[in-house]
Amino acid sequence: MFIVFSCNHKPTGTLSKNGMVSSAHPLASEVGIEILKSGGNAFDAAIAVHFALAVVYPQAGNLGGGGFVVYRLSDGETGSLDFREKAPNMSSRDMYLINKEGDLVVDGNKSRIGHLASGVPGSVDGMLKLYEKFSTKNWGELISPSINYAENGFKITKKQSRGLNNVRESFEKVNDKPIAFLKESNWEEGDLLIQKDLAKTLIRIKDDKRDGFYLGITADLIVEEMNSGSGIITHEDLKNYSSLWRDPIIGNYKGHKIISMGPPSSGGIALLQLLHGADQHNTSNYEHNSINYINLLTEIESRVYADRATYLGDDDFYDVPKSSLLDKNYLNNKFNTINKDIKTKSSEIKSGNIILNESEETTHFSIVDSFGNAVSVTTTINSSFGSKVVVDGAGFLLNNEMDDFSIKPGFPNMFGLVGGEANAIEPNKRMLSSMTPTIVEKNDKLFMVLGTPGGSTIITSVFQTILNVIDYNMGMQEAVDSKKFHHQWLPDVLVVEEETLSDELSNKLTQIGHKIVKRSSLGRMDCILIKEDGSLEGGADKRGDNIALGY
Ligand code: GLY
Numbered sequence: 001m002f003i004v005f006s007c008n009h010k011p012t013g014t015l016s017k018n019g020m021v022s023s024a025h026p027l028a029s030e031v032g033i034e035i036l037k038s039g040g041n042a043f044d045a046a047i048a049v050h051f052a053l054a055v056v057y058p059q060a061g062n063l064g065g066g067g068f069v070v071y072r073l074s075d076g077e078t079g080s081l082d083f084r085e086k087a088p089n090m091s092s093r094d095m096y097l098i099n100k101e102g103d104l105v106v107d108g109n110k111s112r113i114g115h116l117a118s119g120v121p122g123s124v125d126g127m128l129k130l131y132e133k134f135s136t137k138n139w140g141e142l143i144s145p146s147i148n149y150a151e152n153g154f155k156i157t158k159k160q161s162r163g164l165n166n167v168r169e170s171f172e173k174v175n176d177k178p179i180a181f182l183k184e185s186n187w188e189e190g191d192l193l194i195q196k197d198l199a200k201t202l203i204r205i206k207d208d209k210r211d212g213f214y215l216g217i218t219a220d221l222i223v224e225e226m227n228s229g230s231g232i233i234t235h236e237d238l239k240n241y242s243s244l245w246r247d248p249i250i251g252n253y254k255g256h257k258i259i260s261m262g263p264p265s266s267g268g269i270a271l272l273q274l275l276h277g278a279d280q281h282n283t284s285n286y287e288h289n290s291i292n293y294i295n296l297l298t299e300i301e302s303r304v305y306a307d308r309a310t311y312l313g314d315d316d317f318y319d320v321p322k323s324s325l326l327d328k329n330y331l332n333n334k335f336n337t338i339n340k341d342i343k344t345k346s347s348e349i350k351s352g353n354i355i356l357n358e359s360e361e362t363t364h365f366s367i368v369d370s371f372g373n374a375v376s377v378t379t380t381i382n383s384s385f386g387s388k389v390v391v392d393g394a395g396f397l398l399n400n401e402m403d404d405f406s407i408k409p410g411f412p413n414m415f416g417l418v419g420g421e422a423n424a425i426e427p428n429k430r431m432l433s434s435m436t437p438t439i440v441e442k443n444d445k446l447f448m449v450l451g452t453p454g455g456s457t458i459i460t461s462v463f464q465t466i467l468n469v470i471d472y473n474m475g476m477q478e479a480v481d482s483k484k485f486h487h488q489w490l491p492d493v494l495v496v497e498e499e500t501l502s503d504e505l506s507n508k509l510t511q512i513g514h515k516i517v518k519r520s521s522l523g524r525m526d527c528i529l530i531k532e533d534g535s536l537e538g539g540a541d542k543r544g545d546n547i548a549l550g551y
Pocket residue numbers: 362380381382383401404432433434435455456
């Protein structure tokens with residue numbers, strides 16, 4: 001009754017019977033669907049889409065970043081791949097701090113912009129791991145479309161022209177050589193973006209696979225770029241990088257099996273904690289996006305993000321208490337203190353007692369093939385266009401993922417997230433992520449493939465989208481379109497998308513203590529729902545240029 005944003009017709013996403021690709025850019029979705037149509041499987045398409053996004057969606061698609069894959073094979077086997085960046089071997093705990101009158105203070109923006117902000121890229125190794133284990137196609141066939149778009153250019157969208165114009169100053173600041181992303185005048189919709197150096201790098205990867213990136217000319221160019229700034233990534237770092245197969249985090253919500261990403265992402269553990277809280281408080285009893293619904297979900301969210309800040313980090317370096325964090329009694333006690341009518345101050349919420357503002361880039365894509373395999377991939381260079389450094393001669397952007405570490409205990413990163421020991425910088429450690437590529441099963445069958453960009457808001461957008469489908473019976477596109485909100489414990493603010501709240505609802509939430517911050521959008525989901533008759537509904541987020549294509 002309090003909702004202003006409502007519509008009478010239910011939006012329907014792309015429908016298909018055989019296969020579906022939902023991604024952040026129409027050209028990348030096209031590349032993926034062509035691979036599926038030519039008999040490739042979801043992994044073949046995922047590799048091709050990842051390389052295509054590195055060209056046609058440079059704000060987040062990448063060669064110079066990292067990410068996570070969660071998959072489910074047609075026979076029900078599930079798994080995950082961690083191709084997250086690693087801290088360079090020369091990194092150190094206090095590398096972004098300086099001594100100012102006896103106090104260690106954060107030294108400007110060095111973890112966010114420029115050469116020192118980058119972790120060792122994992123994407124190329126990740127795509128090769130996927131290729132070696134699952135591919136049925138020729139490697140070159142998966143990269144060729146991307147080489148074509150880099151070599152001959154593609155027309156940028158309106159949103160992309162705005163994005164490029166917004167970061168012009170930063171590009172100029174950290175790149176002393178000409179780069180493809182800078183031209184004399186401002187970018188406009190329909191301009192051709194040609195990336196000749198990137199095409200050469202892609203050809204080296206096509207010809208020499210892993211060695212085409214981590215050794216030889218590309219590695220030399222990365223290290224030269226590092227040396228021209230204050231970067232610390234070495235040949236050794238590149239040679240030693242390896243992505244890892246990891247067990248996914250698995251749990252349940254109302255009879256649905258939830259398969260998501262474990263550490264070094266916080267996504268899977270946080271998502272399962274959130275779903276436990278929703279179940280415990282029967283949030284589905286409340287009207288969607290009503291005051292009680294929003295307050296309950298934000299009370300649950302702030303308690304979960306308090307745990308994230310304290311206990312989550314790279315499990316290979318810090319013993320993340322995974323089973324304790326997902327223990328039913330622990331969670332029951334944790335969420336017991338919640339009252340649907342009362343907003344708890346974040347200062348009164350602590351992590352549980354058992355034995356963490358820029359544009360939120362990153363990109364997600366979901367793929368289902370005609371054989372029944374499903375792949376959920378979230379990949380990033382962190383903020384929009386990453387560190388803004390383009391490797392001279394190699395044409396790709398480097399990430400600024402080092403900012404995802406806790407660079408000083410309690411000091412907020414660009415997403416306002418705080419952290420401590422668990423996520424402190426150590427050489428070769430992976431920085432904590434919020435990326436939440438997820439797959440949901442119903443009755444032992446594939447039911448949903450989902451994920452989104454959005455920094456710290458990724459987890460809560462995935463959470464609310466799952467609730468939209470399971471509890472509110474929404475279709476995939478409707479669940480994606482639905483307005484989202486977010487609370488991350490600190491800062492103690494309720495972030496809502498514009499047009500989510502009526503004045504009345506806004507006033508009531510303010511009266512019970514919520515400080516409301518409006519954002520133009522939350523998330524850019526790319527999801528696929530498998531309907532009862534086995535057909536597919538793609539949900540691609542209209543907040544971006546996202547598109548789901550099926551056949
Ligand atoms: N760089 C955003 C994340 O990994 O959560």
